[in-house]
Amino acid sequence: NAGVTQTPKFQVLKTGQSMTLQCAQDMNHEYMSWYRQDPGMGLRLIHYSVGAGITDQGEVPNGYNVSRSTTEDFPLRLLSAAPSQTSVYFCASSYGGFDEQYFGPGTRLTVT
Amino acid sequence: AQTVTQSQPEMSVQEAETVTLSCTYDTSESDYYLFWYKQPPSRQMILVIRQEAYKQQNATENRFSVNFQKAAKSFSLKISDSQLGDAAMYFCAYTRSGNTGKLIFGQGTTLQVKP
Numbered sequence: 001n002a003g004v005t006q007t008p009k010f011q012v013l014k015t016g017q018s019m020t021l022q023c024a025q026d027m028n029h030e031y032m033s034w035y036r037q038d039p040g041m042g043l044r045l046i047h048y049s050v051g052a053g054i055t056d057q058g059e060v061p062n063g064y065n066v067s068r069s070t071t072e073d074f075p076l077r078l079l080s081a082a083p084s085q086t087s088v089y090f091c092a093s094s095y096g097g098f099d100e101q102y103f104g105p106g107t108r109l110t111v112t
Numbered sequence: 113a114q115t116v117t118q119s120q121p122e123m124s125v126q127e128a129e130t131v132t133l134s135c136t137y138d139t140s141e142s143d144y145y146l147f148w149y150k151q152p153p154s155r156q157m158i159l160v161i162r163q164e165a166y167k168q169q170n171a172t173e174n175r176f177s178v179n180f181q182k183a184a185k186s187f188s189l190k191i192s193d194s195q196l197g198d199a200a201m202y203f204c205a206y207t208r209s210g211n212t213g214k215l216i217f218g219q220g221t222t223l224q225v226k227p
Contacts, residue, residue: 031213
């Protein structure tokens with residue numbers, strides 16, 4: 001089991017560029033989420049999914065899009081990168097909504 | 113809206129001693145779950161302990177235990193016999209009933225363990 005994988009580990013973008021952060025899990029988990037981590041603010045939920053084809057917004061969804069076409073994959077798209085999106089991004093998955101969430105290793109994104 | 117507050121940005125403990133990290137939360141729900149996650153310098157998030165709100169008994173996992181006070185909306189983590197490997201950032205988190213998997217995190221507490 002690879003668990004939750006994220007690519008890339010590091011990324012530098014220029015303002016206005018778009019990109020997709022990849023997330024995959026091989027545990028057959030229904031629940032998947034994207035968080036961003038900023039100093040002094042903990043982790044904040046961007047978008048989440050309770051199953052293939054079902055997504056919803058979290059606390060800070062603006063500037064991000066998601067889709068969930070398969071159980072395994074949950075990509076996060078930045079439409080037009082802004083310096084405010086400089087952060088560390090974590091993908092997580094869980095079997096049920098109340099269960100332990102398994103986190104990927106994170107992606108450090110810098111927008112200049 | 114639900115909120116989670118960790119009022120101690122940094123804590124330190126001597127190796128082999130005991131330390132308690134504080135967490136308070138605000139919710140109008142009666143059924144929910146609380147978690148403590150550890151994030152070492154490697155950045156990997158690791159579950160430490162999980163508490164179901166409807167259970168009176170405090171959860172324990174080896175050297176880690178919680179003091180869950182539902183009426184006071186308090187959920188502190190006690191680490192006994194602290195080890196150098198316990199040095200990390202610790203996050204308290206909450207999820208409500210409704211089975212959405214939406215976790216709300218506190219700001220985090222950085223724990224330093226002194227040899």
